[in-house]
Amino acid sequence: MAKPKKRIPQKGDRVAARRQHGAFIVSSVDSDLLTVELRMIGDDLRLISIPWGALTFLDELDESQNALRVVREATENQ
Secondary structure, three states, rough: HHHHHHHOOOOOOOOOOOOOOOOOEEEEEEEEOOOEEEEOOOOEEEEEEEEEEHEEEEHHHHHHHHHHHHHHHHOOOO
């Protein structure tokens, strides 16, 4: 089985962070340390030195949720 490709975070990505509640925007990326700084959406909370591996990209979740919706609608219409 092929190993999944790791996504490199970019400034402006919408993410969730392990052990944190809420959605965040990547405000800066440190490619040497493989960490990011995050800013909570709708709040002043900032997190620093968050490892890339602790991130879940929210746009990827949106894509999978959209795919499920399309399948569900196609199934209902039959």
